[in-house]
Amino acid sequence: MYPSRFRYEAPRSLDDAIALLQAGQGEAKVLAGGQSLVPLLKLRFAAPELLVDINNLPGLDYHRVDPDGTIRIGALCRHATLERSPLLVERQPTMAAAAPLVADPLVRNRGTLVGSLCHADPQGDWAAVVTALGGRVVAAGPRGRREIPIGEFVTGPFENALRYDEIAVEAVIPASKGQPAGGYLKLERRVGDFATAAAAVALELSGDVVTRAGIALCGVGPSTIDATDAGRALTGRTLTAAAIEEAADLAAAAAQPRTDHRGSAAYKRQVVRTFVTRILRNVVSTAERAA
Amino acid sequence: MSPLFEEIIEEPASADVPTRRVAITVNGQRRVAEVEPRLLLAHLLRQGFKLTGTHLGCDTTNCGACTVLVDGKAIKSCTMLAVQADGHEVTTVEGLASMSELSPIQEGFKDEHGLQCGFCTPGMMLSATAMLAENPNPTEEDVRWALSGNLCRCTGYQNIVKAVLWAAAKMRGEEPSHEGAA
Numbered sequence: 001m002y003p004s005r006f007r008y009e010a011p012r013s014l015d016d017a018i019a020l021l022q023a024g025q026g027e028a029k030v031l032a033g034g035q036s037l038v039p040l041l042k043l044r045f046a047a048p049e050l051l052v053d054i055n056n057l058p059g060l061d062y063h064r065v066d067p068d069g070t071i072r073i074g075a076l077c078r079h080a081t082l083e084r085s086p087l088l089v090e091r092q093p094t095m096a097a098a099a100p101l102v103a104d105p106l107v108r109n110r111g112t113l114v115g116s117l118c119h120a121d122p123q124g125d126w127a128a129v130v131t132a133l134g135g136r137v138v139a140a141g142p143r144g145r146r147e148i149p150i151g152e153f154v155t156g157p158f159e160n161a162l163r164y165d166e167i168a169v170e171a172v173i174p175a176s177k178g179q180p181a182g183g184y185l186k187l188e189r190r191v192g193d194f195a196t197a198a199a200a201v202a203l204e205l206s207g208d209v210v211t212r213a214g215i216a217l218c219g220v221g222p223s224t225i226d227a228t229d230a231g232r233a234l235t236g237r238t239l240t241a242a243a244i245e246e247a248a249d250l251a252a253a254a255a256q257p258r259t260d261h262r263g264s265a266a267y268k269r270q271v272v273r274t275f276v277t278r279i280l281r282n283v284v285s286t287a288e289r290a291a
Numbered sequence: 292m293s294p295l296f297e298e299i300i301e302e303p304a305s306a307d308v309p310t311r312r313v314a315i316t317v318n319g320q321r322r323v324a325e326v327e328p329r330l331l332l333a334h335l336l337r338q339g340f341k342l343t344g345t346h347l348g349c350d351t352t353n354c355g356a357c358t359v360l361v362d363g364k365a366i367k368s369c370t371m372l373a374v375q376a377d378g379h380e381v382t383t384v385e386g387l388a389s390m391s392e393l394s395p396i397q398e399g400f401k402d403e404h405g406l407q408c409g410f411c412t413p414g415m416m417l418s419a420t421a422m423l424a425e426n427p428n429p430t431e432e433d434v435r436w437a438l439s440g441n442l443c444r445c446t447g448y449q450n451i452v453k454a455v456l457w458a459a460a461k462m463r464g465e466e467p468s469h470e471g472a473a
Contacts, residue, residue: 002330002334004329005308005327006328006329007309008328008329008372034370035352038371041329042331042350042369043351051328053372053374053375055375080364103440104439104440105365105436105437105439106355106365106366107352107370107440109365110370110371191439192353192439192440
């Protein structure tokens with residue numbers, strides 16, 4: 001399958017890239033890892049007039065922690081880099097758990113976290129993780145930069161809040177005020193399939209008290225689901241069996257699964273309940289082992 | 292008798308179609324081509340450079356049959372534009388053997404019967420090559436993980452895993468054994 005014809009530019013500076021998008025008048029598309037866009041081009045679901053390849057832009061392949069604990073992921077940081085990142089293992093367990101579960105090893109060598117957020121697939125792993133973490137996306141455009149909270153960034157299935165002349169240059173994960181804990185679990189029929197159901201849990205702990213909890217789901221609704229009630233149910237509490245059960249039930253209630261070839265709606269809801277329970281129990285047992 | 296119709300053959304649109312010159316090092320050799328930006332790397336390798344060892348299985352970024360190494364990293368060549376490989380190094384299955392010597396990976400696949408129909412084999416071998424460059428001492432689990440983006444429809448995974456472990460042992464200078472793997 002060949003994509004339909006497009007013009008191709010691979011600018012060497014961000015300003016040039018933005019200028020190209022401006023000149024593209026909404027008919028241009030940004031190409032980063034290409035692991036979602038190129039398949040869409042081949043299937044001709046997407047047929048942009050101009051492709052602006054940002055792979056030659058310098059200095060965007062980073063992921064780092066600011067002195068205050070804020071984590072920043074550049075637009076060209078590949079999934080494989082995050083999968084092998086000691087920094088995430090040490091500082092951000094939810095992201096560390098999710099990185100190896102994104103797509104397959106070949107896709108992870110090319111695909112990017114920021115690109116995954118922009119693609120806004122309801123089944124995208126990173127959108128759920130960044131939602132659970134309360135992250136933001138930095139957009140760069142002709143009028144400078146602005147930060148968009150993830151809840152406002154993803155405006156619908158495969159839709160984001162970027163203006164046609166803006167490029168998502170960075171994902172920002174706010175500094176954890178307490179001890180970060182949590183995880184990510186995904187059920188897929190085989191590696192690389194879309195998630196049957198997945199749950200991201202991101203906690204901040206002060207001692208054994210949860211000071212912040214974010215729970216987000218993917219694969220079980222028309223877009224990424226922010227299970228805010230489930231998160232709120234944990235806030236200010238210790239992870240007792242009762243608290244865990246309540247949060248898992250609320251997360252399952254927040255899911256909007258549909259029966260399809262991957263499973264029945266009831267089954268997917270149960271998977272969400274099980275995953276949230278497992279992640280939270282694992283947080284408890286990890287803390288007990290450390291004590 | 293004059294024809295009622297005469298088909299007018301226009302010049303092909305080639306002048307209007309923008310192309311780009313790319314220089315790619317393929318299996319150690321510099322290759323230059325003039326490509327349309329929409330050409331996929333897999334198609335340049337197969338139809339342009341006639342390196343047909345790179346297979347196209349699904350065309351939808353699922354199967355991994357088109358796996359090649361770009362700067363040492365295993366990627367799906369059906370999901371990368373040929374223009375994006377400009378200035379980079381590409382290794383295809385044709386680049387694994389040196390002179391008349393099979394690479395240890397190829398030997399492993401031969402010795403452990405790591406293939407039936409052979410369609411997925413080039414992709415499998417390149418994924419395995421990339422993994423062994425990073426991790427010379429993989430466990431069975433490591434091998435399965437590294438090959439999880441490559442599908443085999445002959446269900447030959449057992450022997451594929453054995454073949455990679457065989458190659459790993461050989462590359463470490465050990466005597467590869469048929470036992471103990473997978």
